Each structure stands twice: as structure tokens, then as C-alpha cells.
Amino acid sequence: MDFKKIAILGCVLWTLIFAAKVGASPWIESGDTRLRHHITLLADAGIITVPINTWPLMWSAVIKDVKRGESRKNLSKVEQHSLNYIRDAFTQQTQPSRAALSFSASERPNQLRGFSNVPREEAELSASYEGMQGGTAYKLQATYAGDPSDQDNVRLDGSYAALLIGNWALAAGAIDRWWGPSRQNALVLSNNARPVPGLFLQRNNSHAFDNPLLSWMGPWSLVMFAGQLESDRFVEHAKLLGARFSVRPADWLELGASRTAQWGGEGRPQDFSSFVDVVTGNDNTGDGGITRDNEPSNQLAGIDWRASASFDETSYEFYGDVVGDDNAGVMPSRLIATFGLGTQMPIASTDVRVYLEYTDTQTRRFYKAGQPNYAYEHGTYRSGYRYKDRNIAATIDGDSKSTSLGVEIYTRSDAALQIVLSKLDFNSDGTSKAVGVSRLADRNGEGWQAKINYIENWKNWGFGYGLYYQGGDFELRNMGQDTAGVEFSASLGF
Numbered sequence: 001m002d003f004k005k006i007a008i009l010g011c012v013l014w015t016l017i018f019a020a021k022v023g024a025s026p027w028i029e030s031g032d033t034r035l036r037h038h039i040t041l042l043a044d045a046g047i048i049t050v051p052i053n054t055w056p057l058m059w060s061a062v063i064k065d066v067k068r069g070e071s072r073k074n075l076s077k078v079e080q081h082s083l084n085y086i087r088d089a090f091t092q093q094t095q096p097s098r099a100a101l102s103f104s105a106s107e108r109p110n111q112l113r114g115f116s117n118v119p120r121e122e123a124e125l126s127a128s129y130e131g132m133q134g135g136t137a138y139k140l141q142a143t144y145a146g147d148p149s150d151q152d153n154v155r156l157d158g159s160y161a162a163l164l165i166g167n168w169a170l171a172a173g174a175i176d177r178w179w180g181p182s183r184q185n186a187l188v189l190s191n192n193a194r195p196v197p198g199l200f201l202q203r204n205n206s207h208a209f210d211n212p213l214l215s216w217m218g219p220w221s222l223v224m225f226a227g228q229l230e231s232d233r234f235v236e237h238a239k240l241l242g243a244r245f246s247v248r249p250a251d252w253l254e255l256g257a258s259r260t261a262q263w264g265g266e267g268r269p270q271d272f273s274s275f276v277d278v279v280t281g282n283d284n285t286g287d288g289g290i291t292r293d294n295e296p297s298n299q300l301a302g303i304d305w306r307a308s309a310s311f312d313e314t315s316y317e318f319y320g321d322v323v324g325d326d327n328a329g330v331m332p333s334r335l336i337a338t339f340g341l342g343t344q345m346p347i348a349s350t351d352v353r354v355y356l357e358y359t360d361t362q363t364r365r366f367y368k369a370g371q372p373n374y375a376y377e378h379g380t381y382r383s384g385y386r387y388k389d390r391n392i393a394a395t396i397d398g399d400s401k402s403t404s405l406g407v408e409i410y411t412r413s414d415a416a417l418q419i420v421l422s423k424l425d426f427n428s429d430g431t432s433k434a435v436g437v438s439r440l441a442d443r444n445g446e447g448w449q450a451k452i453n454y455i456e457n458w459k460n461w462g463f464g465y466g467l468y469y470q471g472g473d474f475e476l477r478n479m480g481q482d483t484a485g486v487e488f489s490a491s492l493g494f
Contacts, residue, residue, distance in 0.1 A: 025093050025130055026137045026162060026169060026204070027056035030176040030191050031117025034416050034455065035089055037353060037408065038082035041344060042069065043251075044308045044315035045079055050206040050219040051246035051254050053306060055178040058169070061206040061221070063090050078313050078346050081412060092493070094132065102126045102491035110468050110485055111440060111476045113192045113395050114184040116418065116453060117176075118466060119487050120194065121145040128158065135164040139173075149477075150194075150388040157195050167204045173197065179244050179258050181306035181319035182338045184404045184420065185359040185394040188258040188300050188323055189242065193390035196240050198227030206248075217247040229262070233383035234435045238265030240392070241278070256304045258323075260392075261297040262381045269294050298378040300325060300385065300393070301332040314345040317355075325363050325375045334363035336375050336394075353408040362399045362428055372399050372429040382435040389477070390440075397440040401425040415456040422449045426474045440477055447472010453487075464489040 028035055036055075039062060042048040047069035050061040066086050069075075075083070092098075103126075104119040113120075123146035130139035141158035160173025176191040202223040209215050227240040242260035249255070261278050264270030274296040277283050283297045284290060302323030309316050320339045324332020342355030362370040376385040376398040384391075384398075391397045404422040426441035451468035466487030475481050 025059070025098075025139065026132060026164065027058050027202075028062065028089075028093070029117075029158075030055035030178040031115065033116050033408070033418065034410065034414065035086065036115065037344075037351065037410055037416075038085045041082045041315070041351065042066070042079065042086070043254075044310045044317070044344070046251040046310075047072070047079065047083070049248060049251065051221045051248050051256070053179070053181045053254055053256055053304065054221055054223060054244055054246050056175060056202075058202065058204050058206070058221075059090060059094060060204050061219070062086065064205065066090070076313050078351060085414060096133070097129070097131045098493060099129045100127070100491055100493045102128075102489065104464075104487070104489035106466075106485060106487040108479055108483055108485035110451060110466070110487070111395075111479055112184075112422070112449060112451075113190075114420065115178055115182075115186075115191070117191070118453065118464070119489060121148045123147070126158075137162040137164070137169075152388070155194070156197075164204060169202045169204050170199075171202075172199050180256060180304040180321045180338075181254070181317075182304075182321055182340060182357060182359070183355060183406060184357050184422070185338055185361075185396060185402060187321045187336060187338055187359075187361070187393050188244075188260055188302060190391075190393050190395065192395040193387040193392050196227035196229060196387055196392070198225055198240070200225035216249060218249045220245065220247045222246075229265075229387055233386075235262075235268055235381050235383070236266035238268070238381060239263045239270070240387075252308050254306045257302075258304070259299065259301040261299045262378070262385065263297040265381075268380070269296055292380065295380050298381040298385070302335075314343065317342045317344075334371060334374050335367070336361045336363055337366045338394075349412050351410040353406075353410075355404075355406045357402075357404045357406070359394060359396065359400075359402045361394050361396060361401075365428075370399075370428070373431060373433045375399065377433045379433070382433065384434045386434070395440075396424065396426065399426075399428045400441070401428070413456075415454070418453045418455075420449075420451050424448060424470075424472070424474065426476070441474055443475075445472060445474025447474050460493050462489075462491040462493070 039052050043052050048065040104124045106119040109119050126143040128141035138161040143155040145153055157174050160171050162169050162171035174195040174197040176195050177189045178186050179189040180186045203221050206219040206221045208218050222245050224243045229238045229240055231237055244258045246256040263278050278297045285295055304321040306319040322337045325334045338359040340357040344353045360366045361375045363374040364371050396402045402422055402424055404420055406420045409417040425446045427444050430444040432439050449470035453466045455464045469484045471482045
């Protein structure tokens with residue numbers, strides 16, 4: 001089954017069927033740092049009670065808490081501003097119809113992408129139209145990329161068609177995802193690579209179980225997807241499967257469990273029996289009759305958490321993401337990890353968020369002797385955990401380390417300044433098992449990168465400006481040593 005063809009066909013058909021019934025987005029897209037900040041601030045204040053670390057984030061789950069929060073007494077100015085910002089964004093993004101034009105340009109696009117939605121290519125021009133009515137929603141987005149690294153000039157990234165069935169959204173399309181609480185490196189799914197086209201099912205409203213045996217978990221969310229990887233890889237047309245379950249058992253705690261698998265493809269088993277082996281974790285050579293010839297998948301599985309505490313108008317957070325590159329039965333093993341600490345506080349007429357985040361993508365190294373060439377690599381799926389040459393998860397790729405200090409400043413006029421300084425160590429052993437793809441760094445190198453981004457709105461326009469500089473003895477794909485780059489983006493909604 002070709003999930004890519006199904007996704008594109010479904011998107012076109014739904015768009016044609018419902019073009020006369022216009023509407024807009026049922027979810028908050030990944031990459032919107034300002035909305036993420038305000039949602040996180042209200043979650044730390046106990047106003048938003050649903051899980052917030054699975055992106056895209058469903059609007060119905062968030063806006064219900066926002067409406068309830070607006071009736072609270074004794075809201076601080078910071079909380080009231082965040083409520084207003086989210087309410088305004090909801091009104092704009094869920095209006096009966098919405099069209100947009102956007103343009104971005106970058107001299108040497110930064111290969112290190114965090115959560116922020118920044119340019120992937122040197123030049124991109126996009127037009128989109130989206131609508132939502134009753135139980136249907138769609139978005140058709142076309143992008144022309146100038147001199148793209150993957151040779152795909154024309155793209156439908158960001159397009160989807162969705163049908164709301166009860167409390168579930170069933171959709172086909174290609175949308176960015178970010179799983180987990182991190183800000184620079186998500187270890188299972190991130191927006192580092194272009195979105196993989198496919199089918200997905202996501203819970204719409206995150207209310208808790210009514211069953212008293214399960215209600216202790218609090219509000220919960222679930223998303224499952226099946227995507228189609230590209231043909232130009234070692235195992236052509238492999239599938240990407242994934243699922244994530246998140247719970248919010250207390251206002252101060254969110255827990256998540258994620259699992260993905262590369263499965264099937266040209267010359268590989270992809271029948272129901274092999275799918276069962278994937279689900280049960282029976283997919284390693286030497287286990288239950290599994291050999292190199294019938295090994296069904298390459299899997300990642302892990303857990304993440306975010307704990308927070310709030311005093312007056314200042315909040316603190318501790319978060320982590322621990323992922324197994326391989327499975328010992330149904331349990332993850334060969335671990336990689338991200339850990340972070342952060343705080344948010346009002347200063348003058350701004351909200352300031354500061355965080356320190358550490359990521360190590362060489363298996364086991366954060367707790368014992370490391371094992372190179374396991375994380376995001378595989379002996380059968382030899383192009384690794386990548387799509388269009390980019391890692392589907394951590395932006396630093398495998399066998400690398402990153403320590404990032406971030407400062408984010410959000411003004412009452414809704415502008416945002418983001419500064420990140422990172423100490424970096426790429427491809428620690430200087431080798432790679434990847435075949436048919438270009439790794440981020442082909443050899444070992446250490447150094448640092450500083451990046452600054454500024455975002456502002458003017459009427460119906462949105463503008464973004466970026467600057468980065470990196471120094472050291474490392475050289476990343478399409479970038480030289482001691483490299484500087486600038487970025488600009490503009491969007492018009494109507």
C-alpha cells in the first residue's frame with residue numbers, strides 16, 4: 001500500500017468535495033513558538049489542564065480551558081495577556097476560511113532547526129487556502145523552493161484533509177510534528193525534516209476517562225499515523241509508523257510515551273504477520289525466528305516528562321526525553337536522552353523564558369560507555385532514520401552532543417526575540433553506517449553556534465528575521481566552517 005499516494009489523493013478529493021464549505025484549522029501547527037510560550041505559561045498556572053507536548057495540538061482541547069480560565073478571578077496581567085493572545089489566535093485560525101501567502105529567503109539555511117518554524121531552503125514561496133465547516137477541515141498549500149537540497153522544487157508540505165468523527169480527527173496529508181517537551185532536539189519526531197505524507201488519527205478533545213480506575217491519569221491525548229518515505233533510499237518506499245500517548249495526572253506533571261517504526265518497503269516483509277511482530281517488539285535478529293532476511297522494522301521507543309512549579313508569576317520546569325534506539329522485547333534499550341531546566345518570569349512589560357537543554361544521541365553514553373553508529377542507524381534500513389537526507393528526530397543527528405542556553409523574550413505587543421547559544425560535538429567517532437543519504441556531519445568536529453530570531457506582526461502581515469554564526473572545527477552539510485547566515489520571512493493572511 002502506497003501511503004503517499006493515498007495521502008495526496010485523499011487531500012485532493014476532500015478539497016474538491018468541501019471547497020464550497022469553507023473553514024480553517026482544527027489544530028495548532030508545530031513551529032509556532034509564541035503560541036507555545038503562552039500555552040505553556042497557562043499550563044504552569046493550572047489554567048490549561050490538557051497535555052501540551054504533542055504537536056500539532058488540537059484547538060478544541062486548548063480553547064475549552066481558555067474559556068474556563070477567562071472566568072477566573074484575580075488573574076495576573078501576564079495570565080490575562082496569554083489568555084487574550086490564545087483567544088485571538090483561535091479566532092483568526094478557526095474563522096470560516098483563510099488564505100495566506102508567504103515568502104522566505106536565507107543565505108546558507110541553518111541546518112540546526114529547533115522548534116521554531118524557520119526556512120529550510122534558500123528561497124521559498126508558498127500559497128495556501130484552508131477551511132473548516134462542521135466535521136470537515138482541509139488545507140491546500142503549494143510551495144516553490146528555489147535550488148532545494150533535495151531537488152523537489154514544488155511541494156505540498158502542510159496540506160491536509162481531515163474528517164472529525166466523534167472525538168477523533170482522521171486525516172490525510174503532510175504536516176510537521178514535534179513530540180516531547182524539548183525546544184532544540186526532539187528525539188522521536190521533530191520538524192527537522194520535511195513532513196512525511198500519510199494518514200493519521202488524533203484524539204480531538206483531551207478530557208479524562210470517566211472510569212474511576214483510569215480517571216487518575218487526568219486529561220489524555222493519543223495520535224497514530226502511517227506515512228510513506230521516499231523512493232530514493234536504500235530500502236525504497238519504506239513506511240513510517242508511529243503512535244504517542246500523553247497524560248496530565250496533575251497540573252504540575254505531564255508524561256508521554258512515543259513509538260515509531262520504519263517498516264516494509266521494497267524487498268522487505270510487510271504483511272500482517274510482520275506488522276504484528278513490529279507491534280509486539282519481535283523485530284530483532286535472533287529473536288523468535290527473526291533473521292536478517294525477515295527482520296520487519298527499525299524502531300524507536302521512549303518516554304518523556306515535564307514537571308513544573310509556579311510561585312507568584314514565576315514558573316520553573318524540569319523536563320526530559322529518554323529514547324531507546326532498539327527494543328529488548330517491548331522495552332526500549334540502547335538509550336539516548338535530552339534533559340532540560342527552565343524558568344519563566346515577567347520583567348518590565350515582557351515575559352522572559354530561560355532554559356538550559358542537553359542532548360546526547362550516542363547510545364548509552366549519558367550513563368555508561370557509548371555505542372556509536374546505533375542511534376538513527378540500522379543494518380537493514382541503511383538510510384537510517386531520515387527523510388530527504390534530514391534526520392526525522394534530533395536536528396544534531398546521531399552520535400552527537402548539544403548543550404544549549406536559550407533566552408526568549410515576549411513583549412506585550414506580541415513580538416518575540418529568541419537567542420540560543422549552543423556548544424556542539426558532532427559525529428563523535430567520525431564514522432557512519434548510513435548508505436544512500438548525506439549525514440549532517442561526515443566527520444567528528446566540535447564548536448559552537450549562536451542564533452538570534454525576531455518575530456513581529458503588523459496588521460495582517462507577519463515578519464521574521466534571523467541571524468546565526470557558528471565556529472569550530474566541524475563542517476555541516478551545505479555549510480562550511482566558521483559560517484554565518486541570515487534569514488528573512490514574510491507572510492500575509494487574508
